[in-house]
Amino acid sequence: MIMTAIGLMSGTSLDGVDVALIKTDGKRVTALGPSGYRPYSEGERGLLRQALAEAAQLTQRDARPGILGEAERAVTIAHAEAVAAFTAQNRIAREEIDIVGFHGQTVLHRPAQKLTVQIGDALALAKAIHIPVMHDFRAADVAAGGQGAPLVPVYHRALAQSLDRDGPIVVVNIGGVSNITYIDGTDSLIACDTGPGNALLDDFVFAVTGQPFDAQGKLAAQGEPDQDWIARSLAHPFFALPPPKSLDRNDFAALRLGQIAPDDGAATLTAFTVAAIAAIAPLLPKPPRSWIVTGGGARNLTMLRMLREGLAPASVETADALGWSADAMEAQAFGFLAARGLKGLPLSYPATTGVPLPMTGGLIARP
Template structure:
């Protein structure tokens, strides 16, 4: 009998809660061989603008944070439960057919260098409103073991996307970009890390100047010209030269960071800044792939950035002659890979199996991640 799990993901972009219903082969979690999973149905549940603004404000220090977090957390949990309800209705499933929900929650602060990471989303409330057990708070156990708590998706990428014939890179471009380096040799460790900004700065700039949530297909950026002085200034950030394991977020790459690079460069056209930010994302990704995965022959892209054809073209140019495509070729739509990953991680937790990769996060060892919140 197949097993069904739901994955919930809301990332750095803070645009929506992605919900996906996933079918796993029974007992496949017990094997070390490549595992198969099938996406039954997926949807994106938009966050209300006021909630998005509350969550965005919580990513940086501010007044009365505890009170504001206490109000935003149940609102986000209710939105998560609504996404689950909508998903089940569309799929024709009942709650008792689903083993568990893997909820990433919303990261509001990620400071592993100070020993903490914080995702909110009240899993007790999601369990209460959905009638399904919830597995949540995946990252803190890895941090407790000395790790970065991120990225966690490389373990999933290894389980479902690895090949015995070629070295692969899985590139996830969300608000922040991360890579998973999957060697064909099973004796070599899987590695991965956050490369830096994905869509987060591009989306911010687009919203500021076009009042749009993102630059559709990168058309606005494609109309501009890259400013080499701005690009080189941003590339000099020490994060890009740090050795992995490493992870980052809005705490570092935020509007203030961008403005600090723009303040000495008055008069730049907004579309030129957009063009430069897009190349920053492409170039930092490519530099890390070339340095840390020199034997890779294939790069497979997932996340929202996979839909930006201009960004994809820049990445292809930077990585030529490597093959660059999306995870569609491996059976999972690039928009839903991270949500599927958290369904997979929930299943690992319920099975008593570790979900982290110490070679990726820097943790002192493998750990069973997250906490389980029963349905009733």
């Protein structure tokens, strides 16, 4: 049965809520609908930064002390507003939507401690939008010993089935953290986080310029990367680990550039993200022939240039160039995952998250 799903995603870059409509049977993508975006205000972003800092002390995944409770309410309201605006603008009646996939806002991800925390009140959201909401996608995987991330690979595979090209293909999503999906035919699916995506870069740019990110990579384009700093940082044991592996947004927050010009700092952190992505290639079964870039990094022209240089002779192209949507892909993915979850189909596999067996996931909140 073909379902109509809305996916919602608020990533580790803390920029806002992405919304996308998708039609799927949980295995194939039959149609991609419109997408939308509800940015977080400066106040909301500040609140979420506080929540990230306070979440480091959490030991119970359902605890919401202090600022975390306030941040959860803000996240829930923002997602309800995003759905309301999206359905109104696209003249979609709520009766047309079978399920909403609600990822929530990750504030802590420590799979080694079997702890992953996404804030957002799914029951309150379902009551506000009057549509069933699937949520808590990662918990079952982590409880079973998996990394709980990345979960988007099954969606990447569904999209790649429409491409007429030889593999292996790697889809690299550059959000706050970077992750890859390795696809070679319909059977081989490997995935992992590769290291920092935009998180270190965004935090640095915000600290030195007050801007939330390096728009189009213009600041980095003017600087020179500190190759010695990059080499030292790549000595972190994470980069030598084989897939599957995953990260918390702040796992590399302790890395400090020291005294450095803003443009050189941006260039260094952009190049570090690229070097971390390139470092996964030797750990894959075969050299990738093509890389498809999605997420916020796909809009960073300096990052794209460095990727083409660092991943040659493989081709590097953006998801948008293929008719996919770099901006909406993760939101689409959580609509797809919600449909899979409703049917009890696997969301994660041993080679994507390290879970012992293919795992379904997600809980349903009904209005």
